[in-house]
Amino acid sequence: MDVNIKVAALAGEGAFSIGNLLAKLFSKLGYNVIAYPEYPSLIKGGLNVIHIRFSDKQIYSPVATADILLSIGKDGYRYLKQWTEGIVIGDESVSNADLIINANELIQKHNLNPKVKNILLTSALLATLNYPKQYLIDIVNKMFGSKDKTILESNLKAVELGYQTTYRYINVKQIGLEKIVISGNEAFGLGAIAGGMRIASFYPMTPASSLFHFLINVRDKAKVYVIQAEDEIAAANIAIGANYAGVRAMTGTSGGGFALMTETVSMVGLAETPMVYFISQRVGPSTGMPTWTEQADLFQIWGAGQGDFPKIILAPGTVQEAYWYMGNAFNLAQKYQLPVFVLSDKFLSETYFSIDNFAKIEIEHGKVLYNHIDNVLPPGQRFLRYKYTEDGISEMPIPGIKNGMHIASSYEHMEDSFTTEDFNQRKMQVEKRNKKIDTILKNEQTLPKLYSKNSDKLLICWGSQILPILEVFDKIDFDVMHFNWIYPVNKLEIEKMIKKYEIIGFVENNSNQALYRFLRMFIDINADFSVLKYTGRPIFPHQLIKALNNLKDRNYKGIEILGEDFDIYELYTPWRLG
Amino acid sequence: MNIALINTNEKPQWCPGCGDFGILMSIKTALANLDKDPSEVVIVSGIGCGGKTPHYIRTYGYEGLHGRLLPLALGIKIANPDLTVIAIGGDGDGLSEGGNHLLHITRYNVDITYILQDNQVYGLTTGQSSPTSRKGFKSKTYPDGTPIEPVRPIPMLVSQKASMVSAGYAGNIKHLSQLIQQSIEHKGFSYINVYQPCVTWNTVNGYEWYQKRVYITDHNPEDFEQAWKKANEPYDTEWERIPIGIIYKNNSNTLDQEVIRRLGGNPVKIDKIYLEDVLEKLR
Ligand SMILES: Cc1ncc(C[n+]2csc(CCOP(=O)(O)OP(=O)(O)O)c2C)c(N)n1
Numbered sequence: 001m002d003v004n005i006k007v008a009a010l011a012g013e014g015a016f017s018i019g020n021l022l023a024k025l026f027s028k029l030g031y032n033v034i035a036y037p038e039y040p041s042l043i044k045g046g047l048n049v050i051h052i053r054f055s056d057k058q059i060y061s062p063v064a065t066a067d068i069l070l071s072i073g074k075d076g077y078r079y080l081k082q083w084t085e086g087i088v089i090g091d092e093s094v095s096n097a098d099l100i101i102n103a104n105e106l107i108q109k110h111n112l113n114p115k116v117k118n119i120l121l122t123s124a125l126l127a128t129l130n131y132p133k134q135y136l137i138d139i140v141n142k143m144f145g146s147k148d149k150t151i152l153e154s155n156l157k158a159v160e161l162g163y164q165t166t167y168r169y170i171n172v173k174q175i176g177l178e179k180i181v182i183s184g185n186e187a188f189g190l191g192a193i194a195g196g197m198r199i200a201s202f203y204p205m206t207p208a209s210s211l212f213h214f215l216i217n218v219r220d221k222a223k224v225y226v227i228q229a230e231d232e233i234a235a236a237n238i239a240i241g242a243n244y245a246g247v248r249a250m251t252g253t254s255g256g257g258f259a260l261m262t263e264t265v266s267m268v269g270l271a272e273t274p275m276v277y278f279i280s281q282r283v284g285p286s287t288g289m290p291t292w293t294e295q296a297d298l299f300q301i302w303g304a305g306q307g308d309f310p311k312i313i314l315a316p317g318t319v320q321e322a323y324w325y326m327g328n329a330f331n332l333a334q335k336y337q338l339p340v341f342v343l344s345d346k347f348l349s350e351t352y353f354s355i356d357n358f359a360k361i362e363i364e365h366g367k368v369l370y371n372h373i374d375n376v377l378p379p380g381q382r383f384l385r386y387k388y389t390e391d392g393i394s395e396m397p398i399p400g401i402k403n404g405m406h407i408a409s410s411y412e413h414m415e416d417s418f419t420t421e422d423f424n425q426r427k428m429q430v431e432k433r434n435k436k437i438d439t440i441l442k443n444e445q446t447l448p449k450l451y452s453k454n455s456d457k458l459l460i461c462w463g464s465q466i467l468p469i470l471e472v473f474d475k476i477d478f479d480v481m482h483f484n485w486i487y488p489v490n491k492l493e494i495e496k497m498i499k500k501y502e503i504i505g506f507v508e509n510n511s512n513q514a515l516y517r518f519l520r521m522f523i524d525i526n527a528d529f530s531v532l533k534y535t536g537r538p539i540f541p542h543q544l545i546k547a548l549n550n551l552k553d554r555n556y557k558g559i560e561i562l563g564e565d566f567d568i569y570e571l572y573t574p575w576r577l578g
Numbered sequence: 579m580n581i582a583l584i585n586t587n588e589k590p591q592w593c594p595g596c597g598d599f600g601i602l603m604s605i606k607t608a609l610a611n612l613d614k615d616p617s618e619v620v621i622v623s624g625i626g627c628g629g630k631t632p633h634y635i636r637t638y639g640y641e642g643l644h645g646r647l648l649p650l651a652l653g654i655k656i657a658n659p660d661l662t663v664i665a666i667g668g669d670g671d672g673l674s675e676g677g678n679h680l681l682h683i684t685r686y687n688v689d690i691t692y693i694l695q696d697n698q699v700y701g702l703t704t705g706q707s708s709p710t711s712r713k714g715f716k717s718k719t720y721p722d723g724t725p726i727e728p729v730r731p732i733p734m735l736v737s738q739k740a741s742m743v744s745a746g747y748a749g750n751i752k753h754l755s756q757l758i759q760q761s762i763e764h765k766g767f768s769y770i771n772v773y774q775p776c777v778t779w780n781t782v783n784g785y786e787w788y789q790k791r792v793y794i795t796d797h798n799p800e801d802f803e804q805a806w807k808k809a810n811e812p813y814d815t816e817w818e819r820i821p822i823g824i825i826y827k828n829n830s831n832t833l834d835q836e837v838i839r840r841l842g843g844n845p846v847k848i849d850k851i852y853l854e855d856v857l858e859k860l861r
């Protein structure tokens with residue numbers, strides 16, 4: 001079973017609450033679930049659509065077509081009808097719907113609170129699936145149980161009225177244990193909690209904000225303190241201060257906010273302070289299209305910071321990876337004492353997926369010293385904080401530790417942390433810092449993830465765009481290489497991995513071929529083709545199949561640029577809604 | 579604590595006669611008088627001549643970015659509220675590049691002490707006008723005299739009801755070290771605007787100039803009306819009378835204590851992972 005439902009309503013009218021509720025309910029039956037929201041950067045007006053998909057098989061990506069469209073108001077119907085293969089359910093304004101629920105009339109007749117309309121419509125939709133009513137009642141009790149009793153009663157009545165629908169589309173059933181449904185940003189948040197993060201500071205910016213909203217929601221259970229700083233520069237500095245003091249901390253933003261944080265990247269690069277930056281990309285340049293998705297900021301992040309110093313860049317693609325990489329980012333930051341970037345994008349950050357397994361993340365502090373130091377510091381001298389070592393990493397006592405006094409310095413410094421302009425000392429410190437790259441490549445799992453079927457053709461992608469590819473993996477004759485670890489690049493091993501392929505193509509959600517151009521700086525690689533999309537939406541599975549077929553006719557040569565073939569973008573812009 | 583414990587082997591490289599020497603001595607004296615353990619003190623600085631102060635005190639230190647010392651210090655203090663955190667930097671650093679942070683630090687009311695070295699000029703970058711340069715001050719930026727008005731940090735902070743606002747003078751080490759001591763002891767954000775002669779780039783506002791104008795105020799700093807008057811006195815008297823001492827003071831809750839309350843302890847001492855508790859809530 002693989003069912004797609006789209007719920008559409010004007011912004012502010014609750015399409016997302018319905019979508020999230022449905023996702024939770026299907027997950028209760030043990031189905032795998034995806035819920036992908038689309039919305040313009042407006043609070044009221046414009047159309048919000050959430051694509052919900054549930055299946056008894058593994059699923060990775062939202063798809064274009066819907067089996068069921070729930071249109072609240074007529075605009076959703078107008079644009080989405082042509083992509084609906086099954087039935088349309090609508091309120092009374094959708095006169096051509098297959099199933100019209102006279103919600104307003106019912107509400108009036110039974111003297112209910114008008115706010116129960118969405119519960120009523122959701123109940124009607126669930127009735128057409130023969131969904132167990134009791135589960136919905138349980139959730140409604142949980143949602144409204146603590147509120148005014150009349151509100152709860154109104155909602156329960158709405159469930160009854162919705163379930164009077166006799167139309168049956170399919171029958172869902174319990175197929176397994178309930179899974180947790182979380183958004184990408186919630187997975188990042190859980191990863192941070194599992195990785196021992198204690199302080200998070202941010203300045204609001206879509207699509208990073210919802211990670212912090214999640215942390216705030218669970219802060220008392222998670223023992224996490226979240227600060228909304230006065231700007232991104234402060235947000236970064238607060239987290240850096242905490243990390244310097246030995247407390248795992250992070251900041252997060254999108255490209256525009258990160259532009260402001262850039263000076264801090266260079267500072268922690270030189271001062272060798274552990275630091276974790278979460279960056280969720282959105283459509284640029286500049287303010288761009290704030291609520292839409294893109295993968296065009298790789299060079300901004302890789303190039304951030306004047307001077308020459310090591311950093312780590314990660315780009316997880318699934319919620320499992322989001323959790324895992326975020327948690328480990330804190331280990332990497334402390335072990336290598338450098339800035340670690342965890343990249344996401346609007347698509348991964350705000351889409352909900354099922355997850356049932358959270359692997360344990362072992363906390364590793366590396367050479368950050370939390371206990372006392374036995375050697376007494378002679379008068380006038382500092383701890384050798386930047387001591388030259390074989391692996392490039394020196395001991396870092398946190399303030400409060402006796403005999404560890406030193407300066408974390410944004411000036412070039414000597415081994416004892418005192419500022420220097422001595423050329424040989426300078427040269428030595430550069431080399432010490434650069435050595436970390438080799439140490440990382442030696443100690444960490446830095447290779448891209450290979451999904452192999454022993455093909456002689458390879459698709460390469462990064463971050464969230466693994467999702468549409470995995471969705472069609474069984475239908476294409478390609479191996480897939482996913483760069484979830486981006487930098488440092490393991491030149492020798494990756495070259496070995498790609499050598500055997502006759503044809504290599506990139507799939508990216510941008511127009512600048514960021515990953516391809518990036519990899520060419522480090523490895524010997526020549527792509528035969530690229531599939532690119534930069535409309536503001538992710539690549540959808542059917543588009544990828546079509547693109548690969550087109551490319552096949554051209555011997556897999558050239559660039560295939562994807563437009564939008566389903567819905568139309570006008571859909572989301574209220575200025576045009578009729 | 580014996581002051582020798584926080585001496586460094588290196589000698590400060592400031593121009594002979596620079597007010598920063600007096601400020602350095604005052605900080606060391608205050609720390610010694612308070613009997614602070616050097617390993618439990620962090621001095622956070624910005625960039626400028628004054629920003630080099632952490633080099634010459636053997637405690638922990640973070641020499642951060644130009645203008646960013648306050649959020650950095652805040653992060654350190656809330657991560658480990660047991661630490662004594664002092665931020666120090668110039669007038670360009672704190673009032674120009676870092677102005678937004680100064681505006682907001684009073685809202686957090688984190689328990690740190692901020693010493694602003696106010697020499698009314700950019701020292702390290704060789705003599706441009708600074709945000710506190712007085713109108714008419716001849717500088718590299720404005721050889722014919724600075725045509726624009728200075729900012730007023732003390733009235734600004736008093737109007738924001740910062741927890742403690744003081745003015746000090748680098749030429750009076752005894753008084754300044756007491757002020758620093760009181761500021762460290764005060765629970766809450768404390769600001770000290772230190773008038774600091776720059777003997778190289780600001781020949782107008784030197785020791786002689788200050789000696790004639792500076793006096794120790796004896797008003798009640800907990801009375802806002804009196805504080806407001808004192809805060810504005812230099813401007814109201816065309817800099818004929820410059821009060822030093824505690825200008826304004828109040829007691830309010832600090833962010834670092836709020837963090838402890840919320841997390842149930844000092845963050846640096848919590849190492850349990852609470853993932854399961856959160857998953858429980860999500861299920
Ligand atoms: C982001 C940034 N911009 C500019 C500078 C150059 N710079 C260094 S110190 C300074 C101003 C120094 O003046 P002030 O803060 O008053 O300190 P003083 O030297 O007078 O003690 C400037 C502009 C810098 N280091 N970083």
Ligand code: SF4
Pocket residue numbers: 591592593595596597598627628697701702775776777778779
């Ligand atoms: S330039 Fe001015 S502030 Fe800088 S060291 Fe010399 S006297 Fe001091």
Ligand SMILES: [Mg+2]
Pocket residue numbers: 626668669670695696697698699700701708
């Ligand atoms: Mg200055």
